[in-house]
Amino acid sequence: MTNIKSSSLGYPRLGEKREWKKALESFWAGTMGEEDFERRMKELRLSFLKKQKEKGLDLIPIGDFSCYDHMLDTAVMFGIVPKRFGKSAGRVPLSTYYAMARGTDKAPACEMTKWFNTNYHYIVPELEQSEPFLTENIPLKFYQEAKKELGIEGKPVIVGPITFVKLSKGYEPEEFSSYVDKLLPLYETILTELEEAGASWVQIDEPILSVSLSDDEWQILKQTYEHLTTAAPHLKILLQTYFGSVDDYQRMISLPVAGIGLDFVYGRSETLHNIHVHGFPSDKVLAAGVIDGRNIWRADFREKLGLLEQLKEIVREENIMVQPSCSLLHVPVTTELEKDIPQVLQDSLAFADEKLMELAVLKNPSAHEDILENSLRSREALAQSSFRCLSRPSDIKEIRDSRPLPFAERQKLQEEKWNLPLLxxxxxxxxxxxxxxxxKRRDFRKGDISKQEYVQYIQKRIEEWINIQEDIGLDVFVHGEFERNDMVEFFGEKLKGIAFTSYAWVQSYGSRCVKPPIIYGDVEYIKPMTVEETLYAQSLTDKPVKGMLTGPVTILNWSFVRDDIAEKEVCEQIAVAISNEVKALEEAGIEMIQVDEPALREGMPLKEKEWQEYLDWSVRAFRIATSQVKDTTQIHTHMCYSEFDDIIEDIRALDADVVSIETSRSHGELIKAFETGQYDKGIGLGVYDIHSPRIPSVHEIKDMVERALRVLPPSLFWVNPDCGLKTRKESETTAALKNMVQAAQDVRLSVQQKQV
Known part of the structure; x- marks a missing residue:
């Protein structure tokens, strides 16, 4: 028996079978009332806490549960509600909460962007000049609920003030300190009331420390935590970092907190180096994130136990807590429901529940020798399996990764070939x-309908939407992707070396969840994946129909990736496979092909010094996938919900003929990136937000297009929504697209008149 304790940073919200998602969508649809909805949320919240208690966790996170997003929760707790949604003197009603997340007919939703370099997206708080106030002490409410209902002495979880303000918008850099100061009394009240209620620990998440802070910001951080520890002197603060190492380790360990959480998975080498060189304070607890909270492989217990032995040489055993490297929000719930994947793979997986069990093993190895030995055997079996012992292509370095002609020359040939109108x-x-x-897709998978019946149904839907596109007046069509469950899963199911689960869902944003592929072996192309449906759509119209593919970097970043070889090597394998599909489309006569890379920016390392290496191999992978085509074949790509102004040159380096990028939720802010540097390839800035049910007016779309044309030449500009339309209702889609086409036609006429 050891003196090491176990802790966790957060638990998945979705439920084993997406019960959380179903409740949200029932409430939004009006089939579940608010009282029943809140009752259901409580049931789920308590069931998750109970499960963690049963796993033997010493410190159970409380308040990590959310009805949409934890950053949104923090904003409404502080009364930070944009004026367009109205103001509330007390608790923010659910109607306002979800209006901020999803928008209304009269008020566009708050911006949504990625949570650091994960595949989760958060709602960006909008800081306005009005004073924040504490609408409700949510951590206290959930702490008392867990104690009363389950007898759990939990560890409340709060987004820290530095991270909250840094990830918000609506203020100038010089105002950063003043906004932290405005929030400080509210945080002090939260902690004081938790202390009075008997809480022992509180986890304050400051993942921004794994990115970078200026000297002034570090000083503000220090002053902030001096205030917080003084306000509640008997409440132990665990300052939690994750997603990488901390740049200024010495400053961090000098902060006046009771414990510090460090990532020993994604920041392992640098963090361990810092502890060896600079030590660790004897009066603080080290919460060591040793279990991977972002990937799904069983732990290598030899490596993990060896790491703990190193830490015990520096930190007293009673001052060590083992925990995941980050919240388990980023992994599925349990492997117990998975029955349809190869046994050697199943035995090698650890989802959230299994990771909690791994913490129990690390806490007391001698009591769990069977689990420890099974894990070691399973990892070895997968390493020796045929899935990872295939003959890999040895000539990837020799594959062409550039188009023969530069864009300016290709553009002339493509304009002549396609003869598209302006905009x-x-x-x-x-x-x-x-x-x-x-x-229908489910029935086909279950064998309830024949392949012929399914194909006929998909063709019927394709034909319907080709006709709708004709009626709307779009210039370039798509087939609609009705045969596809998910933009990554669809391709992964058709490539060797990638497996799919039945219930391994994770949250992407709101109620939107995905089942990431598991890249467990060498990736290889088998046969054409998209040609049949795209060709059928093209046979129904004289307008060009784009072939639609997902790019190698996105497949990589939106998957759980094998951990035995470098990600760069895995990405190159995927790129070769996608290049084969691009060639198959071109050979079939589809010569306008979109290879989407929405996750290129998302996958960037948090530390700027590591960006270029990642971008270099990511750009090369995209070019491998798209460069084996004729000069007249037009390559499109799409990216969404990230900040791109700092990687415009790398986007240019992709050498796609047309790049479409989201700008609607950020209210056109990306356009600023083009005011200081000219982009010389085709570009479409998404002109309306598809994640909101509201229908944009012709006027607001025209405003977006006209603003863009102040800095972009009309000859290179495309007009499109900011993302795919699969989550929208048909009526919303057609109405919005009609307005978009009308706006484009109006601006087109105006531009042409000016040119005359």
Whole structure:
């Protein structure tokens, strides 16, 4: 028996079978009332806490549960509600909460962007000049609930003030300190009331420390935590970092807190180096993130136990807590429901529940020797399996990764070939996937309908939406992707070396969840994946129909990736496979092909010094996938919900003929990036937000296009939504697209008149 304790940073919200998602969508649809919805949320919240208690966790996170997003929760707790949604003197009602997340007919939603370099997206708080106030002490409410209902002495979790303000918008850099100061009394009240209620620990998340802070910001951080520890002197603060190492380790360990959480998975070498060189304070607890909270492989217990032995040479055993490297929000719930994947793979997986069990092993190895030995055997079996012992392509370095002609020369040839109007209109790829579509796909998978019946149904939907696109007046069509469950899963199912689960869902944003592929072996192309449906769509119209593919970097970043070889090597394998599909489309006569890379920016390392290496191999992978085509074949790509102004040159280096990028939720802010540097390739800035049910007016779309044309030449500009339309209703989609086309036509006429 050891003196080491176990802790966790957070637990998945979705539920084993997406019960959370279903409750949200029932409430939004009006089939579940608010009282029943809140009752259901409580049931789920308590069931998750109970499960963690049963796993023997010493410090159970409380308040990490959310009805949409933890940053949104923090904003409404502080009364930070944009004026367009109205103001509330007390608790923010659910209607306002979800209006901020999803928008309304009269008020566009708050911006949504990625949570550091994960595949989760958060709602960006908008800091306005009005004073924040504490609408409700949510951590206290959930702490008392867990104690009363389950007898759990939990560890409340709060987004820290430095991270909260840094990830918000609506203020100038010089105002950073004043906004932290405005929030400080509210944090002090939260902690004081938790202390009075008997809480022992509180986890304050400051993942921004794994990115970078200026000297002034470090000073503000220090002053902030001096205030917080003084306000509640008997409440132990665990300052939690994750997603990498901390740049200024010495400053961090000098902060007046009771414990510090460090990532020993994604920041392992640098963090361990810092502890060896600078030591660790004897009066603080080290919460060591030794279990990977972002990937799904069983722990290598030899490595983990060896790491703990190193730490015990520096930190007293009773001052060590083992925990995941970050919240388990980023992994599925349990492997117990998975029955349809190879046994050697199943035995090698650890989802959230299994990771909690791994903490128990690390806490007391001698009591769990069977689990320890099974894990070691399983990892070895996968390493020796045929999935990882295939003959890998040895000539990837020799594959062409550039187009023969530069864009300026290709553009002339493509203009002559396609003869598109000024400001051509198109969509990003998918059209609404109704319940009927999902049921048909499910019935086909279960064998309830024949392949012929399924193909006929998909063709019927394709034909319907080709006709709709004709009626709307779009210039470039898509087939709608009705046969596809998910933009990554669809391709992963058709490539060797990638497996899919039945219930391994994770949250992407709101109720949107995905089942990431598991890249467990060498990736190889088998046969054409998209040619049949795209060719059928093209046979129905004289307008060009884009072939729609997912790019290698996105498949990599939106998957759980094998951990035995470098990600760069895995990405190159995927790129070769996608290049084969690009060639198959071109050979079939589809010569406008979109290879989407929405996750290129998302996958960037947090530390700027590591960006270029990642971008270099990511750009090369995209070019491997797209460069084996004729000069007249037009390559498109799409990216969404990230900040791109700092990587514009790398986007240019992709050498795509047309790049479409989201700008609608950020209210056109990306356009600023083009005011200081000219972009010389085709570009479509998403002109309306597809993640909101509201229908944009012709006027607001025209404003977005006209603003863009102040800095971008009309000859290179495309008009499109900011993302795919699969989550929208058919009526919303057609109405919004009609307005988009009308706006494009109006601006087109205006530009042409000016040119005359």
């Amino acid at each position: 051509p209109t198109t969509t990003i790829g998918s059209f609404p996937q109704t319940r009927e579509v999902r049921v």
